Amino acid sequence: MAGFRDIDRALFPIKSITSVIEIFKHHLERTSEPDLALLSIIVGAVENSLTCGRPNAPLQICDPIESSRLPSLEYHTVEVLYNKFYAIMKGAVDVPVKNNAKPQYATRELVKKVSDAVWNTLSRSYYKDRAHLQSLYSYLTGNKLDCFGVAFAVVAGCQALGFADVHLALSEDHAWVVFGEFSTETAEVTWHGKGNEDKRGQEIGKGVAARSWLYVNNKPVVCTRAMEVAALVSAINPSLNATHDAYEVAYLQQELLWLLYDLGHLTKYPMAIGNLGDLEEISSTPGRIRCDILFREAISSARSYYDNMHVYPYTYQGGYFYRNKMYKEAFESWANASDVIRKYNYSRDDEEIYKEFLEIANELIPHIMKVESSGFSANSILKKPECFACLLRFYDGICQWEEGSATPVLHIGWAKPLVNTISKFDSEVRAQVNIVCESNTGDSKYDHRTQANGNTNCLNNNNYCISEKENRSSDNELIHAIESKVISEESSDN
Numbered sequence: 001m002a003g004f005r006d007i008d009r010a011l012f013p014i015k016s017i018t019s020v021i022e023i024f025k026h027h028l029e030r031t032s033e034p035d036l037a038l039l040s041i042i043v044g045a046v047e048n049s050l051t052c053g054r055p056n057a058p059l060q061i062c063d064p065i066e067s068s069r070l071p072s073l074e075y076h077t078v079e080v081l082y083n084k085f086y087a088i089m090k091g092a093v094d095v096p097v098k099n100n101a102k103p104q105y106a107t108r109e110l111v112k113k114v115s116d117a118v119w120n121t122l123s124r125s126y127y128k129d130r131a132h133l134q135s136l137y138s139y140l141t142g143n144k145l146d147c148f149g150v151a152f153a154v155v156a157g158c159q160a161l162g163f164a165d166v167h168l169a170l171s172e173d174h175a176w177v178v179f180g181e182f183s184t185e186t187a188e189v190t191w192h193g194k195g196n197e198d199k200r201g202q203e204i205g206k207g208v209a210a211r212s213w214l215y216v217n218n219k220p221v222v223c224t225r226a227m228e229v230a231a232l233v234s235a236i237n238p239s240l241n242a243t244h245d246a247y248e249v250a251y252l253q254q255e256l257l258w259l260l261y262d263l264g265h266l267t268k269y270p271m272a273i274g275n276l277g278d279l280e281e282i283s284s285t286p287g288r289i290r291c292d293i294l295f296r297e298a299i300s301s302a303r304s305y306y307d308n309m310h311v312y313p314y315t316y317q318g319g320y321f322y323r324n325k326m327y328k329e330a331f332e333s334w335a336n337a338s339d340v341i342r343k344y345n346y347s348r349d350d351e352e353i354y355k356e357f358l359e360i361a362n363e364l365i366p367h368i369m370k371v372e373s374s375g376f377s378a379n380s381i382l383k384k385p386e387c388f389a390c391l392l393r394f395y396d397g398i399c400q401w402e403e404g405s406a407t408p409v410l411h412i413g414w415a416k417p418l419v420n421t422i423s424k425f426d427s428e429v430r431a432q433v434n435i436v437c438e439s440n441t442g443d444s445k446y447d448h449r450t451q452a453n454g455n456t457n458c459l460n461n462n463n464y465c466i467s468e469k470e471n472r473s474s475d476n477e478l479i480h481a482i483e484s485k486v487i488s489e490e491s492s493d494n
């Protein structure tokens with residue numbers, strides 16, 4: 001088999017987390033390209049045995065990493081699964097072999113056939129959002145995959161068939177493939193969300209779909225083979241249940257992410273850096289950079305390589321500040337996240353990021369206001385105009401997200417916490433927020449019609465800009481405008 005080399009064989013049977021890391025090291029450092037199917041089967045087997053295993057297995061008191069509760073993973077077990085995967089792929093596509101030379105680039109037809117091969121071997125009905133359905137181990141032993149897992153399996157299948165041009169493309173909530181001589185062809189290979197007809201085989205949205213956050217304005221993470229390994233490592237799920245993680249699985253994920261980080265394979269992968277930051281916040285690795293630095297690196301990666309069109313790097317950072325009671329900094333991260341989403345039109349495929357902003361606006365910020373207004377301190381954020389400015393920028397971004405969208409974002413549930421939050425700042429604090437107006441900046445999302453008022457709403461920390469024509473001279477008018485929206489909606493609701 002392509003995947004198995006003597007060195008791999010020598011590392012079996014796998015009895016420890018350390019030997020899994022050795023196999024990844026070998027594939028990443030000493031092979032032309034890492035074998036996605038082999039690595040996914042191995043981590044899937046390890047994750048399965050430590051998170052879905054027998055609940056009352058005798059808890060051995062032992063070194064959790066060297067001789068963990070891991071039942072030893074035999075070479076034969078992995079070999080059988082690997083051969084099964086290869087047979088499914090080989091059977092699905094009779095790769096035309098002309099004068100013994102297989103075509104070197106994949107075609108849309110081939111990609112669709114591989115996607116069909118995976119699709120048609122999945123269980124008829126299962127809970128798609130369940131944990132531990134992301135690996136080829138889950139696919140080959142249980143015929144179950146989540147939506148990311150299907151996309152990954154297609155790329156691993158194309159690799160097994162010898163098509164080195166097929167790569168995984170990742171947005172913040174969807175996955176597809178790129179292929180062809182210049183990686184310019186794109187194809188849907190999996191489903192997205194609930195109750196949506198899948199678009200498998202079609203190229204990625206050019207039209208109105210392209211303006212939605214789901215396709216990140218055509219700035220997806222286009223993976224190399226090593227970044228595909230980073231994606232399968234990011235998809236490792238250490239959850240034992242709703243409240244506990246299997247610490248050996250979390251340790252394995254953290255060590256593998258550091259290995260990929262040191263080899264430079266996370267440089268263009270903001271979410272993987274963010275995942276590593278989350279793991280480091282829980283349990284920091286001695287001698288490694290701090291988690292807050294990692295969150296900053298994720299943001300600069302998104303700004304450098306993806307035109308700052310990704311939201312999650314700012315919500316990784318905002319979540320960290322919030323958990324560590326650094327509320328002023330959290331407001332700034334969330335305002336920066338809002339500056340990203342304002343550039344998009346809201347579409348019904350964007351539920352995940354909608355829920356993210358809803359939780360920030362209606363749970364996290366109100367919680368901060370509650371704790372800040374209970375204790376009296378001169379250092380309170382309620383005394384800081386820059387905090388008020390960040391909040392206005394945060395809300396303004398969501399308002400602009402809604403503007404020009406076919407689907408509304410805001411409803412009465414948003415307005416009450418919003419008014420409640422804004423009115424916690426005294427007028428002399430609010431008055432210190434400098435309201436200035438700037439002209440239209442950057443290419444507008446209103447597909448190049450000038451906006452009704454000819455200006456873009458924009459705001460940075462020390463000035464809040466509203467469109468001149470509306471010219472709300474003070475934010476009191478803003479509050480009255482919002483309150484009147486609340487009242488009018490309440491009356492229409494009754």
Ligand SMILES: CC1(C)CN=C(N2CCN(c3ncnc4sc(CCF)cc34)CC2)S1
Binds near residue numbers: 319
């Ligand atoms: C700030 C947060 C709420 C914390 N975790 C977040 N995520 C957890 C990890 N996520 C991811 N991490 C690595 N790679 C990918 S590719 C992808 C789209 C489906 F394929 C998601 C995702 C998604 C985002 S965002």
